[in-house]
Amino acid sequence: MATLKAIRRRIASVKSTQQITRAMKLVAAARLRRAQEALLNARPYHEALTRVADSLLASAPEAAAPAENAAPVTLVIVVSSDRGLCGGYNANLIRAAESEAQRLRAAQSEPRFFAVGRKALDHFRRYHYPLDGERINNVPRLATVGLARDLATIIGERWRTGAISAVGVVYSQFRSPISQRPVFEKLLPIAPSARPADGAPVTDYLIEPSAAELVPRILRSYLEAAMLHALLEAEASEYGAKMTAMDAATNNAAEMISRLTLEMNRARQAQITKELMDIVGGAEALRGAAA
């Protein structure tokens, strides 16, 4: 059995860990609120742009096809976090990315990863996956218009030059602070939306200046909006996962402290009993000697 002193030291250490996890939980909760708000605000733009891109491409489908002789390569952008301590968030994400890669290989398209966030990069490096680039240390915020533009530029360039024939992004979809689901979203080529079965005509637009000139611009805006959306979802998910993980850690610490306190009290009582026995035993011995 551990000594009283050792148990006391242990309790103090667990308590300070608990303080840290509690603080991290509060910070994550505050950031989550902000991230959720940003996600909500960006939704109308993303939805409207996807709709416009969709309807424009329906009236000019040839303008958004992959470059001629494009390599059968799919760029898979994996949006992970830079830091850990967020439960199974990154592990689930990377597992989803890997199963997507397997599916792509089966479909005769070579997957190449692009890591956003240190956790994805570390993983892909460790297992020697084909890496096509990375953006790590996205502090203090992951979901910025700047990073979304940067990624859209990279994708756009590879798409134009024919280095890739498809692009997808793996990110965690934020459903609630305790539930995040990794998803794979195909960005390019844009799948034509399902037409009404009765063959209703596609909306006919007056396009200025011309579809050929406008499509690259819309494509660019579409990529930017889609990347920003993925980053925002990922950011909210990360903080949700972190908050949940830190909440669990704080609870575990509380449980551990109460168990250790019990153990400490038992040890103290045992020591008192032992000391009493010694005194009584000593007194008895003295009385025996005097008699």
Next chain:
Amino acid sequence: MAETFPFRLVSPTGIIYEGPIEQATAVGALGEFGVLAEHVNFITSIEPGLITLKLADGSFIEYLLSGGIAEVKDGAMTVLATEALPLAAVDPAAAAPEVQQAEARLSQMSFYDPGYQEAEQALRNARARAEIAHLSRLAH
């Protein structure tokens, strides 16, 4: 009173303006254009400049757009702006040095450089902000 139509101005940071308007005037790829109720279905790109909205009560609102896309579909207009600022938030004095910087950067680039289009866009953006008082349609 002229007929109104539903209008929405959205940017990545949220819905900037939503409601019925009588007329919208903005700068498109082929120059300034106006939209009234029952406009034909239409898509164009938006160039850096002002959008002026005439509301049902006859008053006007203006925003500075840094680019984007405008769509009219089934009588409703949606403007997707990469950035939209209310006029009061624009500081022409702060934009003046940005114009110079952007001009200097652009003068050292060739048309085929990878960042050329972005630099050109930045210059047009800064110019629009610096000349905001001049651009406003309400002042005239």
